[in-house]
Amino acid sequence: MESLLNLSLAGEPRVRVLQITDSHLFAEKHETLLGVNTWESYQAVLEAIRSQQRECDLIVATGDLAQDHTAAAYQLFADGIASFDAPCVWLPGNHDFQPAMYSALQDAGISPAKRVFIGEHWQILLLDSQVFGVPHGELSEFQLDWLEKKLTDSPQRHTLLLLHHHPLPSGCSWLDQHSLRNAGELDNVLQRFPQVRYLLCGHIHQELDLDWNGRRLLATPSTCVQFKPHCANFTLDTIAPGWRWLELYPDGTLHTEVCRLESTRFRPDTASEGY
Ligand SMILES: Nc1ncnc2c1ncn2[C@@H]1O[C@@H]2COP(=O)(O)O[C@H]2[C@H]1O
Numbered sequence: 001m002e003s004l005l006n007l008s009l010a011g012e013p014r015v016r017v018l019q020i021t022d023s024h025l026f027a028e029k030h031e032t033l034l035g036v037n038t039w040e041s042y043q044a045v046l047e048a049i050r051s052q053q054r055e056c057d058l059i060v061a062t063g064d065l066a067q068d069h070t071a072a073a074y075q076l077f078a079d080g081i082a083s084f085d086a087p088c089v090w091l092p093g094n095h096d097f098q099p100a101m102y103s104a105l106q107d108a109g110i111s112p113a114k115r116v117f118i119g120e121h122w123q124i125l126l127l128d129s130q131v132f133g134v135p136h137g138e139l140s141e142f143q144l145d146w147l148e149k150k151l152t153d154s155p156q157r158h159t160l161l162l163l164h165h166h167p168l169p170s171g172c173s174w175l176d177q178h179s180l181r182n183a184g185e186l187d188n189v190l191q192r193f194p195q196v197r198y199l200l201c202g203h204i205h206q207e208l209d210l211d212w213n214g215r216r217l218l219a220t221p222s223t224c225v226q227f228k229p230h231c232a233n234f235t236l237d238t239i240a241p242g243w244r245w246l247e248l249y250p251d252g253t254l255h256t257e258v259c260r261l262e263s264t265r266f267r268p269d270t271a272s273e274g275y
């Protein structure tokens with residue numbers, strides 16, 4: 001497992017984190033997913049974030065960064081991140097190809113760290129829920145053991161837990177067959193660690209904010225196509241791409257906000273039946 005990224009941020013009363021997720025980039029800038037040019041929508045999201053002029057201590061990328069398994073797609077992801085001063089960490093989604101992801105992002109100066117100490121009071125842990133080649137997720141015994149060890153050896157740090165797949169039903173039954181299959185095992189580990197009060201996902205291409213046995217489970221719009229909430233069958237939404245800001249406070253509380261593009265430029269082809 002990867003090394004620790006230690007961001008000391010001396011004297012900061014709160015920590016600010018930006019989440020970007022499910023960019024589904026291709027090697028070529030002209031390629032599209034369900035009628036949306038994913039490079040252009042990623043660029044538009046980054047430009048909108050820059051225009052917000054908010055301070056940012058860390059960027060977290062929660063998987064499905066590339067659609068086509070190429071190093072070039074990950075390079076395009078990294079090119080976008082390079083326009084920010086903040087460091088970035090990532091975890092894989094079901095569509096990612098980890099050998100290309102790891103090396104292209106590392107070559108571009110993006111850390112493979114899966115544990116971040118951020119300020120004096122918080123840590124962020126990034127899990128790998130990918131089951132290569134299938135859309136659903138599962139946490140291996142290795143991942144669950146690693147999580148338990150990291151929570152055991154820093155009980156004083158409030159913990160934000162990141163993973164690609166949603167551990168609770170989202171309300172879209174077609175997506176819920178692609179959820180985290182062993183959420184019960186994750187719940188069993190977390191029951192012993194009350195310092196984990198927040199979980200953050202990607203994958204479902206929509207905003208979500210649910211209670212999971214006393215923890216807050218958040219999910220975030222993709223930077224490209226959106227899925228319509230509460231649908232039994234695959235259904236695209238015409239709502240704009242987005243991103244999420246999180247502020248982590250010393251007392252263990254978290255404030256968060258989802259933002260979206262104002263532009264209606266990135267509407268998908270709603271007649272598409274999947275990908
Ligand atoms: N029509 C469909 N029905 C069920 N699953 C789909 C359909 N189209 C795509 N998917 C899968 O559902 C996944 C949800 O988000 P992903 O971007 O991970 O990738 C998607 C595909 O792997």
Ligand SMILES: [Fe+2]
Pocket residue numbers: 064093094095164202203204
């Ligand atoms: Fe996904």
